[in-house]
Amino acid sequence: MTRTNTTDCNSHTNDSNNIKKLKRGFAYKLFYQQGVWPQNASLNDYYLAVSYTVRDRMQKMFLNSIRALQEKDSKIVGYLSAEFLMGPHLHNNLINLGLYDQVSRAVEESGLDIKQIIDHEEEPGLGNGGLGRLAACYLDSLATLQIPAIGYGIRYEFGMFDQEIENGWQKELGDRWLHPGNPWEFKKAHMAVEIGSGGYTERYTDDHGNLRVRWVPARMVKGIPYDTPVIGYRVNNVNLLRLWSAEAPKSFDFDDFNVGDYQGAVHEKIMAETITKVLYPNDEQFRGKELRLLQQYFFVSCSMQDMVRIHLFQFPNLDNFPDKFAVQLNDTHPAIAVPEFMRLLIDVHHYSWEQAWDIVTHTFAYTNHTLLPEALEKWSVDMLGRLLPRHLEIIYEINSRFLDLIRIKYPGDVDVVRRMSIIDESGERYVRMAHLACIGSHAINGVAELHTRLLKNHTLADFHRLWPDKLTNVTNGVTPRRWMVLSNPRLARLISSAIGDGWITDLYKLRKLEPLVDDPAFCEKWQQVKFENKQDICAMFSCDCGPVFNPYALFDVQVKRIHEYKRQHLNLLHIVNLYHRLKNNPDLDVPPRTFIFGGKAAPGYTMAKLIIKLINSVADVVNSDPDVKNRLQILFIPNFNVQIGHMLYPMADLSEQISLAGKEASGTGNMKFSMNGALTIGTLDGANVEIREEVAPENFFLFGMDVNAVEDLRRAGYNPQTIYNQNEGLKAAINLIAMGHFSHGDQELFRPLIDSLLYHDPYMVLADYQSYVECQQKVGEVFQDPGRWTKMAIRNAARMGKFSSDRSIADYCRKVWKVKPLPVELKLQRLPENGFKFP
Ligand code: CRA
Structure with missing residues (x-):
């Protein structure tokens, strides 16, 4: 693993120098970026000043990583997910950079409190629960394992609602995560892409006499990427979380405006921006809302176009796309990527159906996250055809070719054809997104052994029988950086003092704790850690008569x-x-x-x-x-x-x-x-x-x-x-x-x-x-x-090696994505004295 020279910062000789620089950084950001004097600054100003200073420390690695991403021999993971529940960035970045101690000293010497500043961050709650948080843990592990990756998702203006309890009932309040300003993202307006919806398709003959199809959308919106750097733990690799925001292609319709229709002129803008306005707060409950399908198509089309652009930046055509990109579908939410990529390949880049299908099926892999029938996505054929007419045609063609295969494989079995069809024809007709994802992917996985077994035996049994090697298991995992080092510093310190800190990037090393169950002094310290953690929360709930909750x-x-x-x-x-x-x-x-x-x-x-x-x-x-x-x-x-x-x-x-x-x-x-x-x-x-x-x-x-x-x-x-x-x-x-x-x-x-x-x-x-x-x-x-x-508790912690997301990601790399680590070197160390000259 390549260490960054941020770890040099840990050496005592550089410490005071760095702290001085950090303090200067805070003051500079406060003055030039926030435009306030310290005496007028709010806590939010301080939070932003500290965050911008920390962000600057990531830039060198970020830019070098982008350069590495563009190198020809690296394969990139594109993780498509409608949700990324990242949690607060500042604290995590400090830990992964190895800057926590220095920044907290610099903050203290500036007369502030690091805990207050960290706690001030409004967390980006762009997910419902497990699935979105899993995507965030995976981004942390991808960067830490030095796997080039881009997380693609939606920049919801309003994330998960805030919950209040009023008279015992849940009350939902709008989340305002962007309100205080988001110091972690970079808007990349020049990388905008155009996304259509509605309209019709038409056939035409091109200049070479080939019969082609084109989609003539009724509406267009622009997708603007916002990039958040995702830094690995003590490595130079910085990956990208690229979230798309919808904007109208032009902010005013001047024709309407000139005839006095101000309302009409802004209407289009409002409609466009509605697409990425709000996260649907349903966990494992499919609702069939048109706007949700639009959200899915919007971010998927933005992301596929983006990957195609990156690829064509280095290669003359898309023939070798699957060698350069492994695209993971995080549940069926992004499954519309299958027909979208077919459309891009056939209608835009003029591939034949067979060539396009080969590229598509070598690109995608699909993770199933639920067995609950009410969560399985199925879009009404009518609605899908209205919003995405070309995609419906492509889905029909995929289905017709697939069912031909089934008929050959199981002659005379009409029931299996009905069961496996992408189109559910039992009543109103629906497009079954899980079937589309299974057929369009080269690998399918469940998220725990039992879950995968149930997929094989029930939910996806027909697909498993057809393609016995396609379905595999990758048990979920979580990142020990956020879920131990960041959130439980007392325990992390105790563990590291006993067995060293290698466990942070190799969680199997926690096994070394096992013999310590027979060390009474260690057990006592373990109990003390738990007790102090319990006291922390008790301290938050006290009344006039003292603490309300009993820490014993x-x-x-x-x-x-x-x-x-x-x-x-x-x-x-x-x-x-x-x-x-x-x-x-x-x-x-x-x-x-x-x-x-x-x-x-x-x-x-x-x-x-x-x-x-x-x-x-x-x-x-x-x-x-x-x-x-x-x-x-x-x-x-x-x-x-x-x-x-x-x-x-x-x-x-x-x-x-x-x-x-x-x-x-x-x-x-x-x-x-x-x-x-x-x-x-x-x-x-x-x-x-x-x-x-x-x-x-x-x-x-x-x-x-x-x-x-x-x-x-x-x-x-x-x-x-x-x-x-x-x-x-x-x-x-x-x-x-x-x-x-x-x-x-x-x-x-x-x-x-x-x-x-x-x-x-x-x-x-x-x-x-x-x-x-x-x-x-x-x-x-x-x-x-x-x-x-x-003793039981220590044994539990000691045996958690398997459940690090590092292990999950290593499994995906080996079994599904076939990608290898790409350590990032810091080629560009500092800015040239006399500035840049544009090439
Ligand atoms: N709700 C599952 O229910 C699982 C996560 C992540 C869920 C959890 O058991 O840990 O996914 N499923 O794999 C889901 O979102 C759409 O399905 C979840 O978070």
């Missing part, structure tokens, strides 16, 4: 999107049951517990919103009940996002990963908790299965049905009421809710939730209830033996 309690945490399949209500039923038992028997021998929840519900998902209300209602009653004071506490932390995650993963004792088996494709929070020394209570779902395998069954609290048991029960006919009637504890918990104990006597408020559990229970909460409660009992017992608990 077991911190039991479930943070993730609110969804019935994730079963926050199963957690709640256990809490209500525990509350009930404590009330009836104050001598109950259980450790004190603090239950912490966090997560957003999709604004239109009524049941999820009711679950939030129930969590807060139970919290109100329990927290104010003197009978359980200091023994049982519940906290719903509003607006769970990356920043709040930084705080929560490090202080958890217990990680709740309790989805119904077969529903959570992977999960990534599960990995973040374990790395930070929490134990998991979980089902055999998603990556939990592999986490348990790695940490060994005795260090994992397993409960509930596995996928086979779920399947068997469903087949046998599942009746939640039988379970309710037979389980006294469960009945008591459900009845307390239903009778209005947590709703001031109101028996209607939670009825939809109770009825759903009693009469449908689609996620089998009741079926897993007893097993969960018994497992929680065991958790409590082990927690009362701190020595044992600590």
Whole structure:
């Protein structure tokens, strides 16, 4: 790995010199860029001044990396994703650059507080949850592993909404991440591309007598790229996050303006800019909105045109495009790239169908992220044809050729043709985007072993039978830079002092911690770290009578999107049951517990919103009940996002990963908790299965049905009421809710939730209830033996090597993208004394 000379900065001799330069940098930026005197500067001015100074330190590497990207022998990964949930940049960049200590000293010597400045950053929340955060972790690992890559996405003006809790209910507020100014992006107006929509197609004969097709769009918008540098950990490689923003091709229609139609003149501009206005806040729920399809097509067309431009900058034609670019489709959101690239190759660059198809299918690979049927994207043929008439023609042609292949392969089997067709013709006709992605890609992957197995056996079984080598697994991972070094500095310091800091870029090295479970001094320090992390959060919630939350309690945490399949209500039923038992028997021998929840519900998902209300209602009653004071506490932390995650993963004792088996494709929070020394209570779902395998069954609290048991029960006919009637504890918990104990006597408020559990229970909460409660009992017992608990926690962290996103990216490079690292040399070290001369 090539070290940057930023690491030189760590040497003490250069330290004071660098700090002086940094301080001068802050003052300079404040004066010349912000245009304020220090005494008039706001915290935002300081944040911007510090960020611009840090950004300048990245420029040398950034420009050298761009040059390296243009070198002929390097293959570039184009990661197409509708979401990148990057989280705050400043702190991460400081860590990856190795500048944290110096900048914080320079900031301090300038009379400021680094923590305040870091916390001031409005995080770019351009994603819903796991999928978007995964893309961000992958960008960090790509840069750190020195793989040339461009993340392509959408620069939403409004990202994920901010969540407030009002009277227990979720309230959504518009996110204003761009409002304070974004010091990390560069607008590249000269690289704008044009994007069409609507209109019609026509056939024509070109000058050489060839019959061709052209698309005549009804509307055009401009796509403007904004580049954010993504720096690797202590390497010179800086990759690119290129997000597209939509603008009208001209800001005024002067004809309209001249005849006095001011409204009409600006209308086009407003319509164009609507495309990238807002992120759809639905996680795994397909809605079929026209504007969403436009968003997808917009960023995909911008990105494909951009890659084609980069390629043609170095090569005479697109014949060798797949040698230069590996393009990953992050779920089906960018799957329209398949017909779009076909269109560019055939209509614009005049390739034959066969040549174009060969290039396309060697370029794309597709990651599936969900098995939930309601998440699978299918666009109505009518709508797609109206917005993208040429693409619909191409999709039909792809389908017709594909189905011919199927008919030859399975003669006489009309059912398989119906099942595998890109067009769903069972009612209104739809384009199935997953089929389009599978057919247009050379590799398909699931995101955890179990998930991939289920794809092979169910969701994509026909495709797997047809192309047995196409479907592979790449288990998700998360970056230890953000999720340990940045967010848990105490633990990172302890680990590095014990085993050195090699683990930061080779997480398997954490294994060296294992023998330390027998070192009482190390165990004590480990406990101290966890305790101090817990104290941090307790300090945030105090009242006149002192801290509200007891740091000695077991911190039991479930943070993730609110969804019935994730079963926050199963957690709640256990809490209500525990509350009930404590009330009836104050001598109950259980450790004190603090239950912490966090997560957003999709604004239109009524049941999820009711679950939030129930969590807060139970919290109100329990927290104010003197009978359980200091023994049982519940906290719903509003607006769970990356920043709040930084705080929560490090202080958890217990990680709740309790989805119904077969529903959570992977999960990534599960990995973040374990790395930070929490134990998991979980089902055999998603990556939990592999986490348990790695940490060994005795260090994992397993409960509930596995996928086979779920399947068997469903087949046998599942009746939640039988379970309710037979389980006294469960009945008591459900009845307390239903009778209005947590709703001031109101028996209607939670009825939809109770009825759903009693009469449908689609996620089998009741079926897993007893097993969960018994497992929680065991958790409590082990927690009362701190020595044992600590050993288990250390073993968990020590065995997390597999779940670094570095391992995931290495897998993609080897199995899917066939790319190799390209270390960046700093050829251009400094600016020439007399400036540049334009070539
Ligand atoms: N909602 C899955 O549900 C998975 C992430 C990333 C999800 C998670 O289990 O960890 O993707 N699926 O692979 C998804 O977004 C469209 O599907 C998620 O984040």
